[in-house]
Amino acid sequence: MPDDIGCGCAGIGMEKCVKNVGDGEAVAAGAERKNGCSGYNRSDAEEFERGTAPILSSKIGGMIARFTTYPATCKPDDVMQMILDDQYSNWFYLDVMTRGKYPAYMERYFEQQGIRIDWQPGDAEILKNNSIDFVAFSYYFSQVSTTEQGWEKTSGNLIMANKNPYLETSEWGWQKDPVGLRVTLNQVYDRYQLPVFIAENGLGAVDKVEADGSIHDPYRIDYIKAHVEQMKEAVKDGVELIGYTMWGFIDLVSCGSMEMSKRYGVIYVDQDDAGHGTLARSRKDSFYWYQKCIATNGEDLEG
DSSP, rough: OOOOOOEEOOOTTTOOOOOOOOOOOIIIIIOOSSBBBOOOOOOHHHHHHOOTTTTTSSOEEEEEEOEEEESSSHHHHHHHHHHHHHHHHHHHHHHHHHHOOOOOHHHHHHHHHOOOOOOTTTTTHHHHHOOOOOEEEEOEEEEEEETTTTTTEOOOSEEEEEETTTTBOOOTSSSOOHHHHHHHHHHHHHHOOOEEEEEEEEBBBBOOOOOTTTTOOOHHHHHHHHHHHHHHHHHHTTEEEEEEEOOOOOOOEEEEEEEEEEOOEEEEEOTTSOOOOOOEEEEEEHHHHHHHHHHHHHHHSOO
């Protein structure tokens, strides 16, 4: 991978400051919050306008949870549904943050949903003058779009998704799609022509501690390896990929299912779903593999 790509747990090699930029509501225009990361408001924008913000020399990025979407079939209705799902579930938030204005396709959506934007004097200028410098997203799975009723569902990050019959699923039903990461990287970079940062990517799985204290998790190594390989392909495609951080470096309570047994880390934490345990930490096999991945900037991916 190119030298300027950080492949680590904390954005290695990045001289950038990632600030969670908000969606339509948090970026000063008041639309219903659904998928952006909030935290950027009118006072922040005005501080930048006055030149009093402390990190003016840093780069500011905005992050979304990316739901990569394919049409379920080649039927035109399914293709159109995929476009709409992409617009309403993903592109809207990044379009506002990168282009500094609301996309035209949302006017119809707002009208249909009875949403009225309460624009205040200066809002349009704040949006226009405070677009982001790079795009960040989390990527865990992909889904399909269809107008067909009764399509089989499966679990996903934040949502229930239409199942893709060509993909394997994790123990929690999340579909594994490394190629979908390459698809997303190409889509995002082609649409915005801004550097891209993968802020989250990982596999939730049950880990077993052996009698000698070791934790063998080849499934996690295989998952991350497959996604790093697709990142490298995307770089060859011309994508300006500036960083990758896995989720999560150490085991913690999984936000979606609210359980400890769904483990993402390369470091094991001795705690069960009821909160019992010593909280002692142990390195899994994936720790040593990922350590080597970081040290070689993604070049050595052998187990």
